[in-house]
Amino acid sequence: MWCAFSEVLMIDTTYNTNMYDWSLVHFIGVTSTSKSFCIATAFVIRERQRNFTWALEKLKQTLNDYMEPRVILTDADQALMNACDAVFPNATKNLCRGLAIYSLQLAGSIQTQVCSMLDRRNYGETTTNRVESQHANMKRYLNGSNNSLDTIDRHILKMVNSQMKEIGKSFHDSRSKVMEGHRRHVWLKKLINRVSTHALGLLVNEYELIHKMRDGEASCDHHLYSSLGLPCACQIEGCIVNDTCIPINDVDPFWRRLNFDPAYPPNEEPNYEACLREINDTLSSIDDPNQKKSFFTKLISAIPGRSRKKSPEKREYPRGRPKKPDPSRHSSYTPAPDLPRHSSYTPAPDLPRHSSYTPFSSQVPSNETPTPSSLSRSLPQSASRFKIRRGRPKTSKPMGAHLGFPLMVSPAQVPAIEMFRSVIPSWAQPFVADIKNVCPDGYCGFRSIAVGLGIHEKLWPGIRRALQNELETNEGWWRAMFNKEDEILYGWVPSSISYSNTVKPAPPSRWFSVPGHGHVAAQTYGCVLVNLAGNQTESYFSLRIGPDLIPDPLVIGIANWGGDHWIYIKLVGDFPMPTQNLNWERSAVPAALE
Template sequence: MIVTDLFWAQPVSLDLLRSFPKVLIIDCTYKTNRYRLPLLEIVGVTSTDMSFFVAFAYLQFERIDNYVWVLTTLRSLLDGISIPEVIVTDRELALMNAIDRVFSTSRHLLCRWHISRNVLAKCKKMFKSKEEWDKFISLWNFLVLSSTELEYNEHLARLLTDFDTYPEAVQYVSQSWLIPYFTTNRAESAHAKLKRQLGSNQINFECSWTKIHSLFELQHVDIKASFEKSLTIVQHQFKPSHFRELRGNISITALDHVLAESKRANDVGIDALVCGCVVRRTHGLPCTHEIADYIRQGRPIPLDSINPHWRTLELEILHKLGEIADPQSSFLIEPDVKPNPRGKGHKKIDVSTYRDPCAFELVQSGHDSHSPMGTQIPTQDSVKVHKKRPAKEQPYIRLIEDVDADGNCGFRAIAGLMGLTKAEWVQVRRDLLQELHTHIDHYTHLYGSHDRIKELTHILSYFEPNPGYHRWMIMPDMGHLIASCYNVVFMLRGHPVPPIATNWCKFRHFCAAGYDTAYSRRIEHFKEVIHSGVATRETFDCINLDE
């Protein structure tokens, strides 16, 4: 019997699904195996905002029947597990129909990342000039990033009014995307992590299982560590008395959301209409007017006001585990290896797991129906020039991320360092834009004006290649967003450290007093290695702080 479709889930994945059944993200990825079969990934989300693999399925075809079989198999494993409340996909019609059949009570959302890529692929060629297209896509991005229904309606009305001379574009986004509601994407990050683990597109089922099993184990360790962090670490911003019942009982991710809402309490008060209650509806967490009321009464925010999803910081262990078949003793036969569609002229086997360009990338590269013949699409094999670094720097260089110099290079570098693919620079822009607007009061105080917030929003709200210099990543202002958004600092023992930003001195927490002195020698060493006069408009010399 030849294998046509193959589904598997690890016991630890079902443990995670039992604890976090509310949301599933489902999407196919390609170039992962020698049989050229699509690999369907099913991904969940923990209370600490980490993605986890629920199950995988190799599919012979991407048809309704194949998807129905996968989802029915998954549902058969949900013995005692709640049916997912939300399922997120791209606009794969066969998958959408299968979800309606198998999980008819689940709410189906469309992925915002895939929507934006489709808008680019379909609409850009409809515009007469680059200026008009830039204006349209900028307004579209503001629309999809709206935080309230009122803001959404205002942006939508403006889009319909400003672009009534482009009825095809307006009709496409309205009928294809704006009627369904959409969310952000996690599937692409999961695809990237999986492909790094697989390493080649020429592996068989047995090798796939082994590599993915290792990925499951590493993922489980990381998730348990995130639980432990939420249970044991109390950050200074959560020490006020109204967080008393929440500390150590809900995830730090949830605490961050509640903290952001609490900062609006003085301005909003207990007026629910002004509050909007977006976080209560979308996250199941106390919104601003609720928090203001608790503070007014002198009460801590009660734990039972938090949705159980955010209070789950351990796994429910399944007692009944499925047996894993020995490939050597199985009666199943591997499917045939599909021939290379490019013909016999290519002797070298391409083992890359990097997917082929899709429609929006062809448009971004200028290689669409309106492009000149012979336009080349840059590939990962493109020749790159590495500039030789000064000899004094070389002992401290552990890794060089040589990203494409297309105006998004800073965002590509961050994507690579955070474990994403360099092609996921769009996600970094979105992350930083969300960080800026989630904590807008904080950053307005930090940067000194609303105008600076608007400038940074303008820079980050551009999701196409080759932006002009006015859309580039700028430092040090972007550095504050990156550090706060990703909450990661890479610092190796003995390595030189650049001069410290003056804004750190202005806005640091009192508990960080004296940190500058600890790094004074390393800052001086940095100046010895690079240049004695190295500085930025926002740096100071730690040695001369008291002068």
């Protein structure tokens, strides 16, 4: 990209990019489509002239001999400005417009020097805003200041590849697309798809100045031509008056470059004799006559007026398939005369019909409006059985209906049905709307409860902490409750829930189990936990919260598959509730039993 667009060079330094605390010199270029790109980067320990000179000399070595920046834009760093004068003496050096106005103190000096800077060929680049924007873009890729040199090189290469894709797309749009605002200007006809859309936009904006010039409100200062290399308002007005188009040669070659090919030397004419010799040598080296004929035909077609290709014929009705013309007959065609029939010709006699024959009549009485029923009455009995179908066509059964799960209609749910239907009781299958197979890492029971609560299964540590808080807050109540069922159960339930290792899979002693964890989960979230594990189906209700506080509790269905994996089951409708756990009747408070 640097060899293709070497006209503009913007330089600035940035900091906090590497672990060595070195300053990064950022070289930025701009394309004909007004896209910025990173030319190169260099690290310097001190911002001195000899360091900047070394970086600029290395940058100059990447260009061909005839290439050199036409304009260099920097800040007010005197060491950097002196290095630019030493390495690129022929280039125009400009200060950032904002910095120039801030640095100059005298009003007359400001007006004179800033205006002279804008009159030079700068391709519209008068500030270092592009450089600052590229600094921010690069630091987004670096993601911090603790980067080594190889890490920075890798990130900058990734950034440059992204810029090349974006610039290539802008080139393609300029070569192939036509903007609606450019199409209506006839004087732009020779520039469309040959000049960047950004340059065409600048010309259209300059065209608006013509109306003010005609009204005497403004005058052409030739700024567009002197600073950007594009025709100014007076030149555009001349083309409009003479009804001509702007010649392509009136546009600076910078705006005509729509690819990544290196720029050619200015005013360099191709060697036509060498090209003709190369064509002649190529023709002489071809032995196949068909290939030689094809090559020669392509050369002839490139000559104006010698191409055999014709423009397509304009059709009166361009839409649809063209109609075939009537086949023309030969001039000698004579239609065959109607010959008389043979004297022995006799029409076929009417054969006797069966006694059940009834002549078909499609007539409807004149005093009756034709309806499907009246038409069916006019048909013979043998055809009356073909009735007109009304209403919507019959739809096929849901995808899971043939497997016993009529509510699971998605094809993606069929694998879960086939895998887990053996553990779900047959009476519950018509009410199952979904089956969620959570991650089998030893925390599947807590994951299933998270899915039932409407959150992601990855948030299962929050479920575990909530159950632990419930046990710690009401320790005395839970201790008395579990001792009624099993003396050692209370000691096991808190220890199994307080397991804090979330990296490794949980051991069997830390798995979710019922009835211990089932009671705690139902009480913590005020829900109804339904266990559909084969012959052990039972329900767990809240032990201390009655229906007056939660009249319509959430139902969470779970099932154990294979004895070591829990899955979530979504139950809908008026499904039969399994019997409650016996410990609930013995330990629940009176308000919860109502």
